[in-house]
Amino acid sequence: MGESAEMYLETILVLQRKSDEGVHAIDVSRAMGFSKPSVSVALKRLKNQGFIDIDGFDHIILLPKGRELAEEIYERHEILTDVFVELGVPYEIAAEDACRIEHVVSKETFAALKKRRELIKKTRKRSSKAKKN
Numbered sequence: 001m002g003e004s005a006e007m008y009l010e011t012i013l014v015l016q017r018k019s020d021e022g023v024h025a026i027d028v029s030r031a032m033g034f035s036k037p038s039v040s041v042a043l044k045r046l047k048n049q050g051f052i053d054i055d056g057f058d059h060i061i062l063l064p065k066g067r068e069l070a071e072e073i074y075e076r077h078e079i080l081t082d083v084f085v086e087l088g089v090p091y092e093i094a095a096e097d098a099c100r101i102e103h104v105v106s107k108e109t110f111a112a113l114k115k116r117r118e119l120i121k122k123t124r125k126r127s128s129k130a131k132k133n
Ligand SMILES: [Zn+2]
Pocket: 010, 077, 098, 099, 100, 102
């Protein structure tokens, strides 16, 4: 599973969450800034690998295998962004870096970051409760 395939699946998932209408190849091309022909080639490959399907309306459908992977990558994206923002990195830069690191981070490092983020969340809740009382 290459980095670019992961990026495609993540983008499709994000686009699906943003709109109720189906996601088309052109939406993916706009979101990623890639040409339509190269997006078509990539989508064809994802389809052959059983990650996505294209329905009769040309909508891109995430198949279970593709959805699972997309959700895993997107979870990494959200957690990495959160931790970087917490460290004081501006949101835009944090999200951009997260989007690169999410494809290469090891399971061990990601697990440690995830733990740290849960700690941050707990501390935040506690301090906002303390302010209220
Ligand atoms: Zn990302």
